[in-house]
Amino acid sequence: MILRYLYHVILVLFALVSTVTDAKTQLSYPTQDDWMHHTQVISQYWMQPDAYGTPRGRFPTFRCDNGRLPSPEALCQELVDVRAKDKLGRRYTRMQSRQIYTYLALFHITGEPDALSIASAGVQELLKMRLPQGGFALYVDINNKVSEEPASAQDAAYALLGLAMYDYLTRDAAVHHILLQEIDTLFKRYYDPENKALNWWPRSTSSTPQRELVAQLDQLTAYLNLVSLVSTPQENIQLSQYRQWVVDALIDQYVDLEQCRVFGALHDNGTMLSEHEHSDFGHAVKTWWNLLLNRDLLTHEHQQKVQNCLAQTLNQAARELPVTELMSYLPNTKRDKWASAGTQITWKGYHDENYINSWQWVELDQGLIIAKLVGEDSLQASLASTTWQFLDAWVDMVHGGVGLNPHTNKQFDWLNGYHHTEHALFGLLATQRIYAHPVTLYFAFTSEQSDAFFPYLLGGRVVNTTPLTLPNRRGSNVVFDRIHVPKKLAHD
Numbered sequence: 001m002i003l004r005y006l007y008h009v010i011l012v013l014f015a016l017v018s019t020v021t022d023a024k025t026q027l028s029y030p031t032q033d034d035w036m037h038h039t040q041v042i043s044q045y046w047m048q049p050d051a052y053g054t055p056r057g058r059f060p061t062f063r064c065d066n067g068r069l070p071s072p073e074a075l076c077q078e079l080v081d082v083r084a085k086d087k088l089g090r091r092y093t094r095m096q097s098r099q100i101y102t103y104l105a106l107f108h109i110t111g112e113p114d115a116l117s118i119a120s121a122g123v124q125e126l127l128k129m130r131l132p133q134g135g136f137a138l139y140v141d142i143n144n145k146v147s148e149e150p151a152s153a154q155d156a157a158y159a160l161l162g163l164a165m166y167d168y169l170t171r172d173a174a175v176h177h178i179l180l181q182e183i184d185t186l187f188k189r190y191y192d193p194e195n196k197a198l199n200w201w202p203r204s205t206s207s208t209p210q211r212e213l214v215a216q217l218d219q220l221t222a223y224l225n226l227v228s229l230v231s232t233p234q235e236n237i238q239l240s241q242y243r244q245w246v247v248d249a250l251i252d253q254y255v256d257l258e259q260c261r262v263f264g265a266l267h268d269n270g271t272m273l274s275e276h277e278h279s280d281f282g283h284a285v286k287t288w289w290n291l292l293l294n295r296d297l298l299t300h301e302h303q304q305k306v307q308n309c310l311a312q313t314l315n316q317a318a319r320e321l322p323v324t325e326l327m328s329y330l331p332n333t334k335r336d337k338w339a340s341a342g343t344q345i346t347w348k349g350y351h352d353e354n355y356i357n358s359w360q361w362v363e364l365d366q367g368l369i370i371a372k373l374v375g376e377d378s379l380q381a382s383l384a385s386t387t388w389q390f391l392d393a394w395v396d397m398v399h400g401g402v403g404l405n406p407h408t409n410k411q412f413d414w415l416n417g418y419h420h421t422e423h424a425l426f427g428l429l430a431t432q433r434i435y436a437h438p439v440t441l442y443f444a445f446t447s448e449q450s451d452a453f454f455p456y457l458l459g460g461r462v463v464n465t466t467p468l469t470l471p472n473r474r475g476s477n478v479v480f481d482r483i484h485v486p487k488k489l490a491h492d
Contacts, residue, residue, distance in 0.1 A: 027341075027384040030391060032439065035428040038391050039109050042424065044400025045410060046102055046417055047114065057121025059099045061092045061139075063411040066399050078403075082412045089142030092413045093151070093159045096126050100162025102417030104169055105425055108456070111442035111477065113470050116169075123166050123175065126159075134185035135159075139413075150205050153190045153198045153215035157222040160186070161418065164223035168230055170444040170473075171452075179227055180235060187242055190215070197249035211266040213278050213287070216249045220290045225457055228489050240297070243489075247297045250287060257302065260309035262287045280349050281317035282360030285367035288313060292370055293457055296488040310367060311376040317364055318380040319348045329393040329406045337392070344385055357404045358394055359415070362423035365390065369430045373458070373485045387427055429455055432483040438463050439483070443476045453478045459486035 030038070045051070050069050053059045062084050063069060064076035072088055079085070103119035106112060129137050131146070136159040138147040151159070163179045166172065190198040192209060198219065200210035224246065228239050254263050264278025288310035295303045323341045330338065347364045349356035368383055396407045402420040403409040411417075432439040441455060450462040453476065460480035468475035 027382070027388055029384045029431070029434050030387055030427065031435065032428060032431050032437065034391070035424060035431065036110070038395065038427075039106065039421070039424045041395055041397060041400055042402060042417065042420055043106050043110075043112075043115070045396070046099075046106065046401065047112075051099075052118055052121075053125070055121075055125075057118065057123075057125045058091065059096050059122060059125070061090060061095045061411070061413055062088055065396065065401075065403065065408050065410050067401075078408050078410070079412060082404075082409055082414075084412050087413055090139040090147075090413070091129075092139040093126070093129050093136045094155050094161075095411075095413060095416050096122060096129065097159050097162035098416035098418040100126060101165045102421050104162070104165040105417075105421035107444070108169060108441055109421075109425055109428060111468065111475075116444055117471055119162070119166065123162065126162060127178070129159075130182075134182065135189065136182075150202055152200050152212075153186075154200075154212070154218050156186050156190065157218040160223040164226040168226045168456075171230060176227075176230070179223070180231075183223065183227070183239070183242065186219075187245075191245060196245070197253060198246070209267075211253075213250075213254050213262065213264050213283060216246050216254060217283070217287055217290060219246050220294065221286065225290070225293055225489060229454055229457075243294055244297050247291065247294050250291060251298070251302060255287060255309070257305040257309060260312045262313075279351075280360060281313060281347070281351075282349055282356075282363040284313045285310065285317065286363045289367045289370040292374060292485060294489055307371075307374055307376060310371050311379055314364065314367055314371060315378075315380050316351070317347050317349075318345045319354065320344070321346050326389065326393060331392075331397050333397075334392045344389075345381055346389060347381070347386060358390075358402050358406075359404070359419040361386075361390055361394070362419050362426075365423060366426045369426055370485060372430075373433065373483070383430065390423070425456055429458055429460075429480075429483050432460070432481055436481075438479045438481045440477060440479050442468060443478060444470060444473060446474050446476050453480075455480045455483055457489075459484045 045067055048067050050063060050067055060069060062079055065078045070076055070079050070088060075085055100119050100122040103115040103122065107115040107119065129140055131137060135156060136151065138149050138151045138155055140146055160179060160182055163175055167176050167179055189202045192199050192203055195209055197211065198215045200212045200215050224239065224243050228236060228243065231239055253266060255261065262279065262284040264283060288306055291298065291306045292310065298306065320343055323338055323344050326338060327335060347356050347361050348354045349360040365383065365386055368379065368381055371379060394402050394406050401410045404415050409415065429439060431437065443453060450465065453462055461482040463479040463481050466477045468477045
């Protein structure tokens with residue numbers, strides 16, 4: 001088990017731009033400049049040579065918290081804590097893909113050409129990890145030998161994450177074609193028409209299905225949401241079928257819309273309890289907001305219930321705590337800001353304990369953004385408070401990056417920069433609605449059609465498009481306003 005550092009923190013009564021009602025200090029939601037600074041601090045960990053791999057783009061799965069490659073003879077404690085010793089030298093496909101996403105998100109936010117270049121090299125290395133029969137290896141070892149272990153449906157989904165983000169930002173026809181092929185292969189291999197859901201393991205390897213929430217949910221989060229944005233109407237016929245299968249599996253099997261419960265697994269009664277590892281608030285909120293992003297596939301009644309469940313789960317995940325509990329996680333430069341803040345409301349990750357890790361936190365923040373954008377106002381938590389908690393307390397101001405826990409456990413076989421850079425992207429987009437200021441994103445393709453550009457998973461109006469010069473290609477600097485949750489995910 002990864003060491004759990006109890007992380008106590010903050011909150012307030014909700015409004016996207018709000019103040020702390022019981023405190024002397026007023027908090028406003030981070031501005032665009034704040035999010036840009038935050039993104040630059042994150043990037044310090046990823047934009048250094050040890051992160052790039054040898055050759056460039058062959059990303060190492062494991063690095064220490066200071067960004068250096070690990071020494072097997074004197075392994076840094078943070079990798080000891082996550083039991084990495086026997087895995088050193090392995091390159092996990094899911095982490096290769098997540099790191100591609102990380103660089104692409106950094107480019108999308110900042111327009112940094114080097115981030116795009118590193119991601120492009122990473123895509124070429126990822127494609128070398130494809131198997132002859134389709135799909136991707138779970139990992140490749142230090143001798144470049146492919147793992148004999150099968151990939152789970154979640155592993156298979158996240159292998160496509162980097163390709164989907166690359167497709168969205170570049171519109172590379174060759175990558176798009178490969179991505180569509182691999183999606184077909186994945187559903188043929190994992191989708192069980194009898195159970196009407198994706199199995200955890202390939203159907204050919206197991207006679208007893210292991211029924212996991214993330215085998216369904218992460219098909220949406222990793223690639224289906226994004227690839228649907230950039231596919232043709234003809235391609236979206238099949239993609240919409242896959243989305244419908246996943247949405248139906250979630251609605252019919254993995255959630256209870258009356259009690260607003262999300263079940264982490266369904267193999268037996270024990271896995272359906274709130275104590276199960278995937279029944280935490282992070283997975284629950286992630287389920288609700290992903291269903292809302294796919295609301296074109298929901299009935300009106302289901303849309304309303306999902307929206308209500310998102311708000312209810314966010315309220316359940318909120319807890320009060322004196323701000324004194326926060327102080328030990330803050331650098332000295334941030335303490336004066338919070339010293340007189342009084343009692344706040346913070347996130348917790350679980351029903352029965354206050355521990356929370358960074359990916360759960362960002363899913364809750366992103367759920368809070370989605371909830372506000374769809375009109376849910378009866379929320380306890382305030383983005384002005386929870387986002388500043390994350391920006392101030394979780395980020396390593398010295399070495400950059402964000403860990404699984406505050407400042408630590410940054411890069412190993414189950415964590416990379418994906419969640420934290422997506423959080424920064426969502427956070428930046430939310431500023432448009434909060435402050436009514438246009439927001440700029442960067443793309444690695446050009447188009448004379450303004451509707452070719454979208455603000456990530458959200459909707460928005462293109463205000464202006466200007467050329468962007470990039471190495472070996474032309475890109476676009478695109479300004480958006482009117483950010484919203486689209487009624488239809490696939491943009492035909």
